[in-house]
Amino acid sequence: MLKIALIGSTGMLGIDVNSALKGVNFLIKNYNSNNLDIADPQAVNASVNGFKPDYIINCAAYTNVDGAEAEKEKADAVNNIGVQNLAEAALNTGSRIIHISTDYVFDGSKRTPYTEDDEPNPINEYGLSKLRGEEALKNSGASYIILRTSWLYGKNGKNFVNTILKLADSRKKIEVVDDQFGSPTYTKDVAYAISEIIIKDNSKNEIYHLTNEGYTSWYKFAVEIMNVFKRTNCEIIPVSSDKSVRPAKRPVYSVMDNSKIKEDYNIELRPWKDALKKYCNDIGYFII
Numbered sequence: 585m586l587k588i589a590l591i592g593s594t595g596m597l598g599i600d601v602n603s604a605l606k607g608v609n610f611l612i613k614n615y616n617s618n619n620l621d622i623a624d625p626q627a628v629n630a631s632v633n634g635f636k637p638d639y640i641i642n643c644a645a646y647t648n649v650d651g652a653e654a655e656k657e658k659a660d661a662v663n664n665i666g667v668q669n670l671a672e673a674a675l676n677t678g679s680r681i682i683h684i685s686t687d688y689v690f691d692g693s694k695r696t697p698y699t700e701d702d703e704p705n706p707i708n709e710y711g712l713s714k715l716r717g718e719e720a721l722k723n724s725g726a727s728y729i730i731l732r733t734s735w736l737y738g739k740n741g742k743n744f745v746n747t748i749l750k751l752a753d754s755r756k757k758i759e760v761v762d763d764q765f766g767s768p769t770y771t772k773d774v775a776y777a778i779s780e781i782i783i784k785d786n787s788k789n790e791i792y793h794l795t796n797e798g799y800t801s802w803y804k805f806a807v808e809i810m811n812v813f814k815r816t817n818c819e820i821i822p823v824s825s826d827k828s829v830r831p832a833k834r835p836v837y838s839v840m841d842n843s844k845i846k847e848d849y850n851i852e853l854r855p856w857k858d859a860l861k862k863y864c865n866d867i868g869y870f871i872i
């Protein structure tokens with residue numbers, strides 16, 4: 585039976601990865617910041633050496649994009665040093681790492697979908713720390729797959745869908761930016777893809793882009809959320825990003841081309857609107 589160390593098992597994606605893997609015959613050991621600080625090299629070594637997993641799936645990260653501007657050392661400790669520690673431990677045990685990264689490694693200056701061959705150029709501290717983590721893993725000598733995903737939402741975390749639904753229940757109007765474009769992605773779909781990758785693994789060291797198909801703006805995403813979740817008492821107002829100043833800059837366009845993972849693994853996630861409907865079916869119309 586394959587042994588899997590799931591790092592970040594209590595996070596929004598990690599919880600869904602755990603559920604997806606439970607459906608397959610794997611021996612899973614869960615880690616989160618309560619039982620393992622990935623920024624601590626000795627602790628990582630001891631955990632990985634003690635379990636000797638076939639795969640390490642790293643869903644752990646410092647994910648507060650705005651917070652990272654003021655806490656760049658903290659973001660780097662998890663998103664870069666943490667990945668470096670996992671990679672070094674994986675090299676010793678011969679474990680293969682499946683590491684999750686982000687569309688925010690790109691600067692957003694393109695107007696056609698980013699491929700894995702496009703040069704990253706992060707414009708915020710979070711993106712920079714994630715890119716350093718990718719580089720550390722690639723240069724470590726450990727066996728790896730890096731999956732870059734984007735605009736994640738799922739049942740078990742703070743995310744745009746849940747925020748819009750909560751605001752819609754207490755406000756008459758919500759202003760949402762209409763000039764940033766990306767691909768909303770359901771955590772359950774990414775989790776399913778991860779289990780498929782393990783089953784079909786071709787053992788190559790690669791970066792893959794992995795999002796639900798299609799793209800939209802945050803404004804149009806919010807409008808679709810209102811439609812799918814049948815909220816009629818609140819209006820979504822489009823605004824430009826200049827009206828919503830935040831500590832971290834966001835790429836205006838971070839749509840990614842998913843054709844490489846389709847070619848290598850025959851994995852294609854459903855269109856983002858279908859995924860949102862599935863999310864609604866999975867959780868019901870109301871967020872608590």
Ligand SMILES: NC(=O)c1ccc[n+]([C@@H]2O[C@H](COP(=O)([O-])OP(=O)(O)OC[C@H]3O[C@@H](n4cnc5c(N)ncnc54)[C@H](OP(=O)(O)O)[C@@H]3O)[C@@H](O)[C@H]2O)c1
Nearest residue numbers: 592594595596597616617621622644645647686733734736
């Ligand atoms: N959210 C998005 O929109 C988005 C978009 C693109 C890519 N991503 C990437 O997708 C991945 C999953 O994101 P997510 O939204 O599911 O994250 P999340 O909900 O914030 O969960 C992060 C997880 O990391 C763990 N963690 C944090 N610091 C740690 C440390 N020092 N040692 C060990 N574990 C630590 C947390 O454990 P505790 O719960 O114990 O703190 C939690 O389980 C990340 O790599 C993220 O960069 C996210």
